[in-house]
Amino acid sequence: MLHINCPFCGLRAQKEFAYGGDATVKRPEINREVSKEEWDNFVYMRKSPRGKHIELWHHISGCRQWFKVQRDTATHEIFKTAKMSEEIV
Amino acid sequence: MTYISSLQNIHKHGTFGDYENKNENELLKLKEVKNLIIYQIVKYKNSTADVSKMNLDGLRLPDPLKVKHNSSTRILWMGPDNWLVISDKKNIFDTFKNDFTDKDFAITDLSHSRTIIEVEGNLAREVIKKGSPLNINELGEGDCSNSVFHAITITLDFISDNPQVIRVLALRSFGESLHHSLTDACLEFGFKSV
Incomplete structure (x- = not known):
């Protein structure tokens, strides 16, 4: 089981969280013509990297906040967590 | 009821x-x-209300993962800008509804x-x-x-x-x-x- 450091509640067990997908996907800008391909990429297309990856997690059985987690998809090591308003560099 | x-x-x-x-x-x-009477208080994201000075049944709103309480009321931190008020005072809402206005806060009765x-x-x-x-x-x-x-x-x-x-x-x-x-x-x- 992973232990994830929620930016609001501290270190908690994975049981309290829900995985929310890739945190690097950017929604196409509003009020601009969006091609079908661009929209398709945003909605469906995801990379599946091996190694460091920034993900969204939801502390669903805790403070109910979304936040970012930088995790190694091969080793499951967690490097950093950050609030949605913060960047992971 | x-x-x-x-x-x-x-x-x-x-x-x-x-x-x-x-x-x-x-x-x-x-x-x-x-x-018990239970209310959830959530501060809207665009609200500029200063919760550090707000008062509910003589209690300040608690810090993360903490409770503020007196003999009849307990205020629990539920998340950022989110609190749970648990009280045996039937009129607890009347005591704080003027301070926690619906412009800044969403207040929900969860008693039942x-x-x-x-x-x-x-x-x-x-x-x-x-x-x-x-x-x-x-x-x-x-x-x-x-x-x-x-x-x-x-x-x-x-x-x-x-x-x-x-x-x-x-x-x-x-x-x-x-x-x-x-x-x-x-x-x-x-x-x-x-």
């Missing part, structure tokens, strides 16, 4: 589990806490949507440990936390350290399942249902 407990047909009074040859002080006590079970006794922490991954040894009187108990989302409110009293709150619809899980966890220690 009449309050009908979700545990009405399952919470039986008596002594259960491994209670023989133990005196009453050694036994855990399990109690349903009913007829929660089941509260209180576990009391020296082994109360051990009971919670059986179903929750929370590092409960770090928490004590005046703390609160959301977590899970056998996959049921719960709120833990640490009422007292001596004697150990922990309130477990869950959605009303999970009340019966939570009651079964807690009573199962208490059996090996022996418990008195009051």
